[in-house]
Amino acid sequence: MDRLTAMQTFVRVVESGSFSAVAREAHTTQSAVSKQVAALERELGACLLSRTTRSLALTEEGERYFEQARRLVAEIAEAENSLRQGEQQLTGWLRVAASVGFGRLKLLPLVKSFLAAHAGVKIDLRLNDGFVDLVEQGIDVAVRIGELADSSLVARRIGTSRRVLVASRQYLRSLPKGVKAPQVPEDLLRLNCIVYTELATQNVWSFTAGAGASAEIGAVATVRA
Structure with missing residues (x-):
């Protein structure tokens, strides 16, 4: 049994006063909704609802559980909404690593426009031609030239770098x-x-x-x- 889903179903049954109303909301059957609540009662070892052919009523245990469950369900919904809003708007530090030459030629000219488009973001640009441990230094994204040696990292090809051979x-x-x-x-x-x-x-x-x-x-x- 999915405890959270059963709890949400129980809360909606109490709020709407009807198994059938919740079934219509969830696009399922009244029997399925009733079974979810019954499974929750068995899991808790308590009778939450007093059922008659005409009405539903909370038992004493049901009243205590309903208040706690309703608050918990509301907090979960609020947390999910907050997360979705955070996904839509970028915020916080973005740590970017690249070689000195590439960073100066390609990345620095883009920083101003990127920050203008994402006001909640701050950039920590780390330019270094040496080896950088991305995990140890907390790097979010790195630009590398060549083949990816560490297969645990996720890479995406964004372009090609042409090298030429020269001699004086x-x-x-x-x-x-x-x-x-x-x-x-x-x-x-x-x-x-x-x-x-x-x-x-x-x-x-x-x-x-x-x-x-x-x-x-x-x-x-x-x-x-």
């Missing part, structure tokens, strides 16, 4: 004789590279061509950042 002219001119500027990914294995260690892939670089061809190399790094 001075470095290319300084290459030893016989070593040419790279033309294909494998050529990078003969060169010194700078690896960004905050990426999950670190020195593993993936390349794709327009026709769908792909290659993956392990960059040789003398500098890590």
